[in-house]
Amino acid sequence: MTSSKPSPGGARPMRADARRNRERILAAAEAVFAEKGPSASTEEVAARAGVAIGTVFKHFPTKQELLQAIMKDLLGRLDRDMAALAADDAPGEALFTFVTRMVEQAAQKRTVVGLLAETGIDLQVASSVQMLREGIATLLVRSQEAGTVREGVRLDEVIALLTGICQGALHAGWDRDLQRRTLAIVFDGLRASADRR
Amino acid sequence: MTSSKPSPGGARPMRADARRNRERILAAAEAVFAEKGPSASTEEVAARAGVAIGTVFKHFPTKQELLQAIMKDLLGRLDRDMAALAADDAPGEALFTFVTRMVEQAAQKRTVVGLLAETGIDLQVASSVQMLREGIATLLVRSQEAGTVREGVRLDEVIALLTGICQGALHAGWDRDLQRRTLAIVFDGLRASADRR
DNA sequence: AATGATTATGAGTGGAGACTCACTTTGTCA
DNA sequence: TGACAAAGTGAGTCTCCACTCATAATCATT
Numbered sequence: 001m002t003s004s005k006p007s008p009g010g011a012r013p014m015r016a017d018a019r020r021n022r023e024r025i026l027a028a029a030e031a032v033f034a035e036k037g038p039s040a041s042t043e044e045v046a047a048r049a050g051v052a053i054g055t056v057f058k059h060f061p062t063k064q065e066l067l068q069a070i071m072k073d074l075l076g077r078l079d080r081d082m083a084a085l086a087a088d089d090a091p092g093e094a095l096f097t098f099v100t101r102m103v104e105q106a107a108q109k110r111t112v113v114g115l116l117a118e119t120g121i122d123l124q125v126a127s128s129v130q131m132l133r134e135g136i137a138t139l140l141v142r143s144q145e146a147g148t149v150r151e152g153v154r155l156d157e158v159i160a161l162l163t164g165i166c167q168g169a170l171h172a173g174w175d176r177d178l179q180r181r182t183l184a185i186v187f188d189g190l191r192a193s194a195d196r197r
Numbered sequence: 198m199t200s201s202k203p204s205p206g207g208a209r210p211m212r213a214d215a216r217r218n219r220e221r222i223l224a225a226a227e228a229v230f231a232e233k234g235p236s237a238s239t240e241e242v243a244a245r246a247g248v249a250i251g252t253v254f255k256h257f258p259t260k261q262e263l264l265q266a267i268m269k270d271l272l273g274r275l276d277r278d279m280a281a282l283a284a285d286d287a288p289g290e291a292l293f294t295f296v297t298r299m300v301e302q303a304a305q306k307r308t309v310v311g312l313l314a315e316t317g318i319d320l321q322v323a324s325s326v327q328m329l330r331e332g333i334a335t336l337l338v339r340s341q342e343a344g345t346v347r348e349g350v351r352l353d354e355v356i357a358l359l360t361g362i363c364q365g366a367l368h369a370g371w372d373r374d375l376q377r378r379t380l381a382i383v384f385d386g387l388r389a390s391a392d393r394r
Numbered sequence: 395a396a397t398g399a400t401t402a403t404g405a406g407t408g409g410a411g412a413c414t415c416a417c418t419t420t421g422t423c424a
Numbered sequence: 425t426g427a428c429a430a431a432g433t434g435a436g437t438c439t440c441c442a443c444t445c446a447t448a449a450t451c452a453t454t
Contacts, residue, residue, distance in 0.1 A: 015400060015451055041441060052403045057443060153382065160379045164365025168357055171364065182357045185350065189386030212421055212430055238411055249433045254413060 022059050024049040030070050034110055038067055068125050074109055075128035078102070082135040092146030095139040096187055099162055103179055106166040133159065150192045161186055219256050221246040227267050230308050235264055265322050267308055272325035275299070279332040289343030292336040293384055296359055300376055303363040330356065347389045358383055 028049035046053040060066035085094045143149040225246035229237045243250040257263035282291045340346040
């Protein structure tokens with residue numbers, strides 16, 4: 001059984017066409033699943049990627065694994081975004097900015113939103129989710145130190161709110177304005193009393 | 198084409214066994230879809246109801262219509278609950294009580310939660326949703342008059358929060374404690390500044 | 395360019411689930 | 425009670441989709 005992972009430690013490098021197709025499939029899958037949700041068919045992914053269905057299954061032996069690969073990618077990008085935010089932004093606002101951004105992008109990240117909540121994820125993805133959790137924890141602590149979030153607020157509450165709002169925005173297709181107003185209410189709930197607008 | 202609706206204006210009444218089976222099917226469907234979500238099979242509903250699958254399809258020609266019938270039932274019950282709350286409860290707390298109760302029951306009402314947000318509902322269900330909206334509007338106005346919810350808060354924001362939190366609670370399976378704590382934050386966001394705990 | 399391993403191809407398989415219909419059973423009413 | 429329409433039955437059809445595999449095309453290496 002030869003591994004077909006991107007660049008595993010002890011194996012020879014993938015052939016050029018294989019690497020190219022792998023990327024195409026990932027990109028296509030991300031687009032298709034973002035548009036139609038995870039119930040979209042693997043055939044559609046193959047079509048959009050311009051490869052035969054067998055090729056998709058050669059790279060990702062089950063649909064699950066394909067979804068998980070996308071998740072890892074997306075979560076990795078999110079994590080990088082978050083790190084950048086933590087570095088650039090005013091420490092008191094970084095958490096709010098991150099949550100706002102995530103909700104805005106919820107539709108594009110259908111799959112992430114789902115999995116952030118769901119159980120039964122594999123270990124690789126689980127560890128990415130763990131990274132995200134830790135990143136959010138950092139942002140939360142900073143906000144609390146900066147005094148923009150009340151002390152009593154806990155990480156699981158923030159994550160609960162984040163996933164809830166994302167799910168809501170996703171399914172109901174809230175417009176920008178409603179997103180903004182709804183988030184304002186939640187942020188008010190998180191803020192320390194002294195800092196209220 | 199003979200109508201098989203429960204008690205339509207111009208048609209003769211249903212036979213006793215038909216009426217009985219219709220109720221059984223509705224009850225079974227509600228239970229099954231609550232447990233497994235709307236993707237549960239019609240066969241499972243039939244089995245739980247103790248009838249053949251053909252019977253289910255005689256009463257509800259498509260799965261869609263079965264789901265919609267359940268929705269109408271559930272929404273009707275919710276509406277009655279809400280009316281009772283509006284009558285009994287302290288006017289300032291009724292909205293909070295209703296939201297709390299809905300979140301608690303989210304798992305049992307998987308279907309409602311989904312449809313409250315979803316598009317492409319038929320007219321009958323749409324009008325039930327409309328009733329619910331109006332009920333929530335009433336509770337909101339009362340709370341604002343009682344001073345427990347800030348004046349600027351709008352109906353669509355409340356509904357957005359309600360659906361979001363329900364979805365979150367549903368998918369992530371929050372425990373009672375996390376539900377309570379998360380709702381507390383949201384309620385804080387809704388409360389008038391003067392009323393903050 | 396030849397060779398052999400890797401990768402791509404896409405018709406085919408199996409299973410699940412929505413829905414049908416010819417036939418049987420049951421309720422109702424004279 | 426007999427007769428007929430209403431209702432119930434469940435094996436069978438149809439469609440969709442994840443996944444397979446024998447064969448063909450393509451890359452890398454000499």
